Amino acid sequence: MAKANHNSALFLSSVLVLSLLIFSMAESRFLAVGGGLLKPRTPECDEVFGVRSDDTCFGITQSFNLTTTLFDSINPNLNCTALFVGQWLCVAGSA
Structure with missing residues (x-):
């Protein structure tokens, strides 16, 4: 048992x-x-910037006084090693 x-x-x-x-x-x-x-969350973009020759993600974040965290969050899927002239990047907004 x-x-x-x-x-x-x-x-x-x-x-x-x-x-x-x-x-x-x-x-x-x-x-x-x-x-x-x-x-x-879908990023909201309030202002864009067109990439020019010799621009880099770091330079753009410095020019617009952005943190890399905010820049990355409002530009999801951005490949900073493959920027091209005329590419539109979000430089103001919320994530």
């Missing part, structure tokens, strides 16, 4: 652990960005 109680306790603990794992995974998907409570 003690063995039967041990087996049922083991089974119930396994079910509890599995339930917690499934709940945890479902909750993390719900709270993930874009999946539920947290929505990804």
Whole structure:
């Protein structure tokens, strides 16, 4: 009889652990960005600047008195090693 109680306790603990794992995974998907409570923020651009010859991201941030963090957040997916003349960059806005 003690063995039967041990087996049922083991089974119930396994079910509890599995339930917690499934709940945890479902909750993390719900709270993930874009999946539920947290929505990804879209940057808002208030002013743009056209890249000229020899411009760099660092030089532009210095010219407009921007932090690199703000500059990067209002210009998502920008590749600073591949700037080209005429490219529009956001130099004022919010992320």
